[in-house]
Amino acid sequence: MKTFSSLLITLVLGIVLTSCNSDGSTADSAKPKARGNIGEIILVIDSVKWAGPVGDELKEIFESDIPGMLRSEAKFKVNTVDPRAMTRILKMSTNLIYVTTFDDKGSASQTINAQFSKESKEKAMNDSNMYSLRIEDEYAIGQEVLYLFGNTEDQLIANLKKNGGRLQNLFEVRERGRLEKILLARKNxxxxxxxxxxxxxxxxxxxxxxxxxxxxxxxxxxxxxxxxxxxxxxxxxxxxxxxxxxxxxxxxxxxxxxxxxxxxxxxxxxxxxxxxxxxxxxxxxxxxxxxxxxxxxxxxxxxxxxxxxxxxxxxxxxxxxxxxxxxxxxxxxxxxxxxxxxxxxxxxxxxxxxxxxxxxxxxxx
The missing domain is CATH 3.40.1000.10 (Mog1/PsbP, alpha/beta/alpha sandwich)
Structure with missing residues (x-):
């Protein structure tokens, strides 16, 4: 797949995200190694949002059935977590996705929204195509962190529909790469x-x-x-x-x-x-x-x-x-x-x- 930066609207200059290190250090040497099974995604989202239209679209992307099979099996194993329940261990997960909308006043979504600066929210307000940010090794080495956001649910849903295949492919390619290092360490x-x-x-x-x-x-x-x-x-x-x-x-x-x-x-x-x-x-x-x-x-x-x-x-x-x-x-x-x-x-x-x-x-x- 071509570099994912061509699909994501980069907000690196406008976004301020909390450091993962308890001592405030940003040095990679201070970070632990990411942990998680192949094909596993930790999805951090308000439970009401997960049960609604946003959740339906996310399920279509990450929990759609593997085609051609007699039994129903999802492409990824998705575990949802309330943003207020995130622990240091969960933050070290290999694949971590945060989902929020800026108009959501619930405390769960506000926990995620607090990680965005005022300037970044204003940028998103003025550009309806801004919906995602990808950060590698944010909380742990070997980690993929993806933020999916929108000013409103309708805006976020529209962007998820438009880019769902690419988001899915991001994690499919990533997981194959992880597995390749394990499987082909010793060849026949x-x-x-x-x-x-x-x-x-x-x-x-x-x-x-x-x-x-x-x-x-x-x-x-x-x-x-x-x-x-x-x-x-x-x-x-x-x-x-x-x-x-x-x-x-x-x-x-x-x-x-x-x-x-x-x-x-x-x-x-x-x-x-x-x-x-x-x-x-x-x-x-x-x-x-x-x-x-x-x-x-x-x-x-x-x-x-x-x-x-x-x-x-x-x-x-x-x-x-x-x-x-x-x-x-x-x-x-x-x-x-x-x-x-x-x-x-x-x-x-x-x-x-x-x-x-x-x-x-x-x-x-």
Whole structure:
């Protein structure tokens, strides 16, 4: 995503915000490290505002359902906190969002409003497009603090509607970055070698994954130690010739997926009827994008085995490298019965978006 400063109306010169350090120091060395789970957001807001139209818009941005899934799962885990109940520990949260309107006379919103200078409020009064301020490391190192504000609720709601996708993307990109540092600290060199040898692509897979199957145009890696606290995650990579734009049409992508899994992926290797197929009860969700200058289509959906003994969620990307004349289908799927799949899907997304299908020998290892 392009720098977020292009979307936010910067009020740095006009805003005065309270220092997070109890001794009044602003030195980063005096700040603690931010804490919080991946995908978790602390939302500081008046409870009445959260229960009203402003809250509805915020829920649409941060708690909307992950598309393509049989069960309803929110994109982020949002915990709301009354501004008057903020503690030093809560202020050290990794993702912190303050929400207020300047016309709200309630004591909860006034607690937030007190952090703004008179000059900054006057600037917002004269410019209805001013609605947000992003500050990194305000209370702790490694922290994202976002202020969302407006003169009135109607004004704030209008700006949230206009910029909701970008606000959502800010935290999606940030959380992938955090997760990437954890997941890819140790990489699986064997999987990377197989991908370069058989498919001519560069992948970055955590050391916890192992190669399950490798052929000339196909690679399957799997995290084989699932537990009650850990999902069973598989990733597979497939290569074929790119001959027509029609290959990237949704119906053809879905047909390609089912042809790959029918040939290579089985719930039980000893049972040929247990091959994986796409769940048609809820149609998959598609989104087009460009990754590393390659046209890419994202697909999110649900899967099951043909004998309906297993099922779960999947996330895939179909990438076109026109220079090489190749089309790549890469996917991660989750088996985690009766548990939330959000974290596993974010892990899959982080790994797959580190795939470079345009890799070549002259780029080096």
């Amino acid at each position: 060199s064997a999987a990377a070698f197989e991908a370069k040898k058989n498919l001519g692509i560069e992948i970055n897979v955590p050391a916890s994954y192992q190669v399950a199957k490798s052929e000339d145009d196909f690679l399957w890696v799997r995290q084989i130690t699932p537990s009650a606290n850990r999902a069973d995650i598989s990733l597979f990579f497939y290569e074929t010739d790119y001959t027509s734009e029609e290959q990237t049409f949704p119906a053809n992508i879905l047909a390609l997926r089912d042809s790959i899994t029918r040939q290579h992926i089985f719930g039980d290797p000893e049972d040929p009827t247990s091959y994986v197929i796409s769940e048609k009860q809820i149609p998959p969700a598609f989104r087009n994008m460009v990754i590393n200058d390659n046209f890419t289509t994202e697909m999110r959906g649900s899967w099951k085995t043909n004998n309906i003994s297993m099922g779960g969620s999947y996330l895939s990307y179909i990438m076109v490298d026109q220079k090489k004349g190749k089309l790549y289908y890469i996917e991660g799927f989750v088996f985690y019965p009766n548990e939330i799949h959000r974290d596993a899907l974010r892990e899959i997304e982080t790994i797959l978006l580190n795939t470079n299908v345009s890799w070549s020998e002259d780029q080096g290892a």
